[in-house]
Amino acid sequence: xxxxxxxxxxxxxxxxxxxxxxxxxxxxxxxxxxxxxxxxxxxxxxxxxxxxxxxxxxxxxxxxxxxxxxxxxxxxxxxxxxxxxxxxxxxxxxxxxxxxxxxxxxxxxxxxxxxxxxxxxxxxxxxxxxxxxxxxxxxxxxxxxxxxxxxxxxxxxxxxxxxxxxxxxxxxxxxxxxxxxxxxxxxxxxxxxxxxxxxxxxxxxxxxxxxxxxxxxxxxxxxxxxxxxxxxxxxxxxxxxxxxxxxxxxxxxxxxxxxxxxxxxxxxxxx
Numbered sequence: 001x002x003x004x005x006x007x008x009x010x011x012x013x014x015x016x017x018x019x020x021x022x023x024x025x026x027x028x029x030x031x032x033x034x035x036x037x038x039x040x041x042x043x044x045x046x047x048x049x050x051x052x053x054x055x056x057x058x059x060x061x062x063x064x065x066x067x068x069x070x071x072x073x074x075x076x077x078x079x080x081x082x083x084x085x086x087x088x089x090x091x092x093x094x095x096x097x098x099x100x101x102x103x104x105x106x107x108x109x110x111x112x113x114x115x116x117x118x119x120x121x122x123x124x125x126x127x128x129x130x131x132x133x134x135x136x137x138x139x140x141x142x143x144x145x146x147x148x149x150x151x152x153x154x155x156x157x158x159x160x161x162x163x164x165x166x167x168x169x170x171x172x173x174x175x176x177x178x179x180x181x182x183x184x185x186x187x188x189x190x191x192x193x194x195x196x197x198x199x200x201x202x203x204x205x206x207x208x209x210x211x212x213x214x215x216x217x218x219x220x221x222x223x224x225x226x227x228x229x230x231x232x233x234x235x236x237x238x239x240x241x242x243x244x245x246x247x248x249x250x251x252x253x254x255x256x257x258x259x260x261x262x263x264x265x266x267x268x269x270x271x
């Protein structure tokens with residue numbers, strides 16, 4: 001049985017006309033001697049949502065983790081090739097991976113609030129270093145409110161800021177994690193299957209948030225859900241066995257794929 005038809009958003013953009021934000025060249029990622037991602041060259045546009053799709057084990061999350069140098073935190077892992085964000089190389093001598101991660105926030109599949117911290121403290125967790133380096137201005141309270149508003153959570157938690165972050169629902173916790181990532185005012189947000197553990201209503205709220213974030217930040221989202229990719233992304237990359245098969249505007253990739261493997265995947269013939 002083929003998958004139901006999906007309708008990409010009207011805002012799907014032409015990839016070749018967009019301003020670049022992230023540019024990878026011949027990017028490969030290894031676990032020991034095993035290549036999980038092979039020779040991926042891709043240009044991800046600014047202030048847009050780019051989805052990465054593909055079957056389980058195809059390298060989606062590994063590719064995402066290469067974009068903020070999280071991959072190298074795994075023992076025995078290494079990266080070859082280059083990644084530039086807004087023209088600056090994030091790998092190489094003299095580049096601090098911690099500084100990279102302040103500008104490239106990440107949210108994982110399951111909500112990961114700091115359980116011993118309050119809601120407010122969770123959002124403010126990354127501000128101290130950024131403030132010391134003069135990378136962010138404003139009082140902590142102002143920044144916390146701004147981040148929670150951007151994450152669509154302020155009205156729900158504004159009277160509960162001193163409560164534990166684990167006292168709110170799973171969907172709220174995930175949006176709290178997005179607020180925490182937004183607090184340092186990053187250029188890019190990476191989302192690794194952020195709704196995989198959420199109920200349908202919470203999923204809808206996160207999708208609405210992601211759709212709205214494109215106004216101010218570049219979003220890259222890994223998703224196993226093709227309908228989700230079609231609903232919220234401007235561009236889509238299809239990975240298979242660690243290789244980039246096709247990258248195009250979401251509308252083009254879902255309605256007129258250029259590669260037969262892409263067509264087979266998006267129509268549900270495998271995966």
